[in-house]
Amino acid sequence: MEVNDVDEEEFGFSRNYFLAKELGTSGEKSTRKLADIDLVDEQELRTAASNIEPKHEKEIASLMNSYRSLYSKWVFELRCGFGLLMYGFGSKKALIEDFASTALTESAVVVINGYLHSINIKQVAIALAEVLWDQLKSQRKSSLGNLPKVQQPFNSRSMDDLLAFLDGPHMGVDECYICVVIHNIDGPGLRDSDTQQYIARIAACSHIRMVASLDHVNAPLLWDKKMVHTQFKWCWYHVPTFAPYKVEGIFFPLILAHGGTTQSVKTASIVLQSLTPNAQSVFKVLAEHQLANPDEEGMAINNLYTICRERFLVSSQTTLNSHLTEFKDHELVKTRRHSDGQDCLYIPLTTEALEKLVLEISQ
Structure with missing residues (x-):
């Protein structure tokens, strides 16, 4: 009898609970909209984030020093034809660049910023071919006649021809190789299947060694067994750095934040600072022309080349094209x-933003 009373009491409680929920929500609808959210200015949000005091600096410094003890091992594995793949929490950009600048001084290094939204993989292959050609010429100054017969310029060659040149045996200089550093090989501009196939083919070339980082948890799904074991030949290294993604995150909009002129200038300024002084000067020529001629649709490439040639900023059309790329x-x-x-x-910035950017790069 008592058990039944308890069951009826529990049933009545649950029934009243669901009735109350129905009555409380049936006649009310939320009038709130996403448009009513007061968005913070993106620059203010980034400034606030940059002012956050770092923690555990001593422990992180000790961790980075422990990775430096692996540099000699990494160099040995690269020389043996393997690729290095760095993964773990935190930005690996500073770690890989420190490794390249201190341990890879005997070989040429080409850096690809995979966190950018658009990357032309053929232009990457052209740049690698030109660097390899320069290395071959410097090693064979006394016997230029033995150089491989490759028609110049490389930008007129097909992708298969470029890969064949990077992979070909060049008469006793197999030890000559280029180290390709890819920050975020799983970045938005590299994630499509065709691009990953080309990167794998580049990595498999005899004169190429690859060091890359990845951050997306599903990044390994980009590759099949052949790519991983035969082409990339990855040596996986878990190297958490706990470093913020400052540079990588600049190219992604922050949630609940709106951009503005200041943010556009800041982003462009940071990108320009990573380029060579000559490239900055070429950009400044284009910017000044756009400010002086606001009604024009843009600046012709021939006019830009003429001015840059007169100011000794570029030596050839090929050099200018590399800057423009x-x-x-x-x-x-x-x-x-x-x-x-x-x-x-043309530069896709407002006149106000462009004026501020010219002032920043002129300082």
């Missing part, structure tokens, strides 16, 4: 068709 990869410069049918260059 870098600008386009970083989304600093875009191309559009002029009314007369000619392609012209």
Whole structure:
């Protein structure tokens, strides 16, 4: 009898609970909208984030020193033809660049910033071929006739021809190789299947050694067994650094924040600081022309080349094209068709933002 009373009491309590929920929500609807959210300025949010005091600095410094003891092992594995893949919590950018600048001084190093949203993989292959060509010439000054017969320039060659040149045996200089550093090989500009296939083919070339970092938990799904074991030949290293993704995060908008002129200038300024002084000067020429001619659709490439040549900023059209490719990869410069049918260059910033940017790079 008592058990039944308890069951009825529990049943009545649960029934009343669900009835109360139905009555409380049936006649009320939320009037709140996403548009009502007061978004914080992105620059203010980034400034606040940058002012957060770092913790455990001594422990992190000790951790980084422990990784430096592995540098000699990493160099040995690269020489044996393996690739190095760094993973773990925190940005690996500073760690890999420190390794490249201190332990890879005997070979050429080409850096690819995979965290950028657009990367032209063929331009990467062209750059690697040009670097290898320069290395071969420097090693064979006394016997230039033995150099491989490759028609110049490389930008007119197909992707298969470029890969064949990077992979070909060049008469006794198999020890000559280029180290390719890829920050975030799982970045947004490299995630598609075709690009990953080309990166794997580049990594498999005899004159290429690859060091890369990844951060996405599903990044290994980008590769099949052949790519991992035969082409990349990864040696996996768990190297958590606990470092903030300051540089990588600049190219991604913050949640609940809106951008502005200040943020656009700051982002462009940080990108320009990573480029060479000559590249900055070329960008400044284009920016000054755009400010002086606000009604024009852009600046013709030939005009830009003439001015840069007169100011000794570039020595050839190829050099200018390499700068422009870098600008386009970083989304600093875009191309559009002029009314007369000619392609012209323009900087996708407002006049106010462009004026501030010119002042910053002039300092």
